[in-house]
Amino acid sequence: NAGVMQNPRHLVRRRGQEARLRCSPMKGHSHVYWYRQLPEEGLKFMVYLQKENIIDESGMPKERFSAEFPKEGPSILRIQQVVRGDSAAYFCASSPQGFTEAFFGQGTRLTVV
Amino acid sequence: EDKVVQSPLSLVVHEGDTVTLNCSYEVTNFRSLLWYKQEKKAPTFLFMLTSSGIEKKSGRLSSILDKKELFSILNITATQTGDSAIYLCAVQKDTGNQFYFGTGTSLTVIP
Numbered sequence: 001n002a003g004v005m006q007n008p009r010h011l012v013r014r015r016g017q018e019a020r021l022r023c024s025p026m027k028g029h030s031h032v033y034w035y036r037q038l039p040e041e042g043l044k045f046m047v048y049l050q051k052e053n054i055i056d057e058s059g060m061p062k063e064r065f066s067a068e069f070p071k072e073g074p075s076i077l078r079i080q081q082v083v084r085g086d087s088a089a090y091f092c093a094s095s096p097q098g099f100t101e102a103f104f105g106q107g108t109r110l111t112v113v
Numbered sequence: 114e115d116k117v118v119q120s121p122l123s124l125v126v127h128e129g130d131t132v133t134l135n136c137s138y139e140v141t142n143f144r145s146l147l148w149y150k151q152e153k154k155a156p157t158f159l160f161m162l163t164s165s166g167i168e169k170k171s172g173r174l175s176s177i178l179d180k181k182e183l184f185s186i187l188n189i190t191a192t193q194t195g196d197s198a199i200y201l202c203a204v205q206k207d208t209g210n211q212f213y214f215g216t217g218t219s220l221t222v223i224p
Contacts, residue, residue, distance in 0.1 A: 033210075033212070040216075041216060042117075048211050056210065099205065101161045103158060105155055
């Protein structure tokens with residue numbers, strides 16, 4: 001049973017470009033969470049999704065950021081018109097149901113130049 | 114405002130030492146507290162605690178929760194260099210399903 005798979009592992013974008021981060025949850029997991037980790041800071045919650053539904057996006061910036069978890073395929077975190085401040089590690093986690101432990105992927109390290 | 118505070122921020126010990134990491138929290142509608150270990154990659158799950166006073170144990174690691182005093186500790190006995198990592202504490206609330214993380218304790222174990 002493969003773990004949570006994130007790709008790419010590293011992503012470099014120029015300011016103004018779009019970044020698309022992918023997350024395939026563990027088999028049998030229908031709950032996906034996205035977190036952002038800045039240097040010297042803890043993991044900050046961004047969004048919680050179930051298949052085809054955004055359950056809680058209270059941690060997402062209001063502009064430029066969006067997330068989806070379609071019926072088929074991975075969850076996608078999309079950042080439009082990236083700025084230097086978006087440079088961070090983005091982690092995805094999944095769980096089989098609510099209120100259980102979540103398992104994390106290896107993260108995508110986004111660098112905006 | 115919900116808070117999860119870990120202490121110390123960093124710790125350097127010698128192999129064989131025992132360490133205690135602390136996590137205190139102030140959240141409304143507390144449901145559970147989780148510990149993760151993060152090396153230079155994905156945080157890996159260690160423990161999930163929901164009940165006060167019941168110790169969870171895995172090898173040299175153990176953890177306990179005090180819901181009255183709002184804290185948890187993670188103990189590591191007979192530390193090894195492979196224990197060097199950042200240890201993260203997270204709290205899950207009854208409302209919503211996200212985890213609120215502390216900033217972590219960076220543990221370095223010297224041979």
